[in-house]
Structure formats: C-alpha cells, structure tokens
Amino acid sequence: MTISPDFSVASTAVTAALAAYLLLGEPWAGRRMYASLARRRDTEPRALVRYFGRTLALWGVLAAGAVAALLLSPGVDAADLGLVLPERPGHTVALMLVFVAVAVASGRNFRGMAERGRHVPGLASIEAMLPRTAEERRLAIAVAVTDGIGANLLYRGLLIAFGVGALGLDLTVAAALSVLVYALAGAYQGRQGILVFAVFGAVMTGLYFATGSLLLPVVAHAALSVRDLTLPAPDGPRAPSAA
Known part of the structure; x- marks a missing residue:
C-alpha cells in the first residue's frame, strides 16, 4: 500500500488540532467521562443514555473535522485516507464475513458465560x-x-496520511505512531486497556494495509464493538471502576 497526500496549510492546521486532541485530550476526556458514568450508573437511571449521547456527539465533531481536512486539501484525495474500495473485493468480503461470524459466535459464548455468572x-x-x-x-x-x-x-x-504527507514520515513509522496514539485512548480501562487498544489498533492497521481500504477494519471493528457493548450487565453491585 502506498499513499502520497499533500496537505494544504489550512488542512494541516485542522489535522494538527485533531491529532493533538486524540493524543492529549481523548485519554483525559475518556477517563473523566467513564469515571463519571461509573459513579452515577446505579443512582441515575439515564446516566448511560447521556453518556452514549455525548459519545455520539463527540464522534460527529471529530468526523466533521476529518472531512474538513480532506476538503481543504486538493492534494489529499479519498484514497489517501483509505476511503476507497479494497484492492481485492472478493477476499475482503470473505474476511468481513469471517469477522462477523467470529463476533456472533464469541458473543453468544460470552453471553452464556455472563448469564451463568462465569468470568468474561x-x-x-x-x-x-x-x-x-x-x-x-x-x-x-x-x-x-x-x-x-x-x-x-x-x-x-x-x-497515517498526516504523518506521511505533513510530517514526512515513512508509512510504517506513521502507522506505528497512529497505533500508539490509539492505544492511549484505552487509558480509561487502565494499563490493561492501553495494551488491549494497542494490540487491537495494530490488527486493524494491518487489515488496512493488507486491503488498501478502511472498509474491512471498519466492519471488523464495528462487529466486535457491537458484541462487547451488548453483553448483559452483571447482576449485583458493580466492581469499583479502575479509572
């Protein structure tokens, strides 16, 4: 996979602001938001609804920033951000089905474990x-x-496009830095969360590089996230939040 983005001054400024937030703001905000939710979850009936609402709004703002960065730079096209069809569509569809099947099967297994009171x-x-x-x-x-x-x-x-086009980094180095920044987003789950996010981010980046498109990592990521966020909540008092 190769990309050659050429960021304009305006696009560089927007992307640099987004990168700074992802590196510094997101780990801090994520910890605060989750810690607040954990404190209020059992006493405020709509605490989780508000938490999810804020999360969706935040993703909307960040996605709008990414689109603005793309539109402000004539030298950056959709392919530089992975917004293209995969190089081998048939193989990609097959892998998508595998990830969805794994998410469904493991989700049923985890749900059964949780319902039987076993550790998930x-x-x-x-x-x-x-x-x-x-x-x-x-x-x-x-x-x-x-x-x-x-x-x-x-x-x-x-x-990754910003690292290559604006910072002049090698594609592999830019990818490694993006995985590091993503790992920090797992800080709200403690040190183990950072490690899990690092491994998961590396796998998703590998899928992106293997196909030249974000389609497979998006589907795989969404399927696994749906599996995790729809597991049944444990009965009884919750354990104190690690955050």
Whole structure:
C-alpha cells in the first residue's frame, strides 16, 4: 500500500488540532467521562443514555473535522485516507464475513458465560457501559458502529496520511505512531486497556494495509464493538471502576 497526500496549510492546521486532541485530550476526556458514568450508573437511571449521547456527539465533531481536512486539501484525495474500495473485493468480503461470524459466535459464548455468572475476560473494564434497557441497547449498537467508523477514519486514515504527507514520515513509522496514539485512548480501562487498544489498533492497521481500504477494519471493528457493548450487565453491585 502506498499513499502520497499533500496537505494544504489550512488542512494541516485542522489535522494538527485533531491529532493533538486524540493524543492529549481523548485519554483525559475518556477517563473523566467513564469515571463519571461509573459513579452515577446505579443512582441515575439515564446516566448511560447521556453518556452514549455525548459519545455520539463527540464522534460527529471529530468526523466533521476529518472531512474538513480532506476538503481543504486538493492534494489529499479519498484514497489517501483509505476511503476507497479494497484492492481485492472478493477476499475482503470473505474476511468481513469471517469477522462477523467470529463476533456472533464469541458473543453468544460470552453471553452464556455472563448469564451463568462465569468470568468474561475484559467485562469488568467496560461494565458501566453495558446496557440494561432496550433504549440503552439501541444506543450501544449505534455507538459501537460509530466507533468502528470514527476510530478507523481518524486513527488509521487521517493520522497515517498526516504523518506521511505533513510530517514526512515513512508509512510504517506513521502507522506505528497512529497505533500508539490509539492505544492511549484505552487509558480509561487502565494499563490493561492501553495494551488491549494497542494490540487491537495494530490488527486493524494491518487489515488496512493488507486491503488498501478502511472498509474491512471498519466492519471488523464495528462487529466486535457491537458484541462487547451488548453483553448483559452483571447482576449485583458493580466492581469499583479502575479509572
């Protein structure tokens, strides 16, 4: 995969502001928002609804910034951000189906474990976000899909293109830095969350490089996020938030 974006001055300014937020603001905001949710989840019935609403609004603002960066730069086209069809559509569709099947099968397994009171790996770190009502479940699915689109557009598409086109970095180095920035977004889940986000980000970046398109990582990310955010909330008092 090769890209050759040429950022304008205006686009560089917009993208630099987005990159600064993703690097410094997102880990801080994510920790504060999740810690606040964890404190209010059991005492305020609509705490999760408000949390999901703010999350969707934030993703909307960030996505609008990414689109603005693209439109402000004639030297950056959609392909530089991975917004193209994959190089091998048939293989990509097959892999998409595999990821969806894995998400469905593992989701059923995790749901059965949770219903039997068995430990589900990683469940405690997102416990406050697990839906308990139909409205919360609908919003959880919307957030999961939006997360799959937004995270890949920003962390994989825009940041890697910015590293190559504006900072003059090698494609591999730019990708590694984007994975590092994405890993920090998992800070609200503690040190383990940072590690999990780093591994997950590396896998999604690998899928992007293998296909030349964000389509596969978006579908894989969204499918796994829907699986996680629709698991049943554990019964009884929640464990204290790590954040």
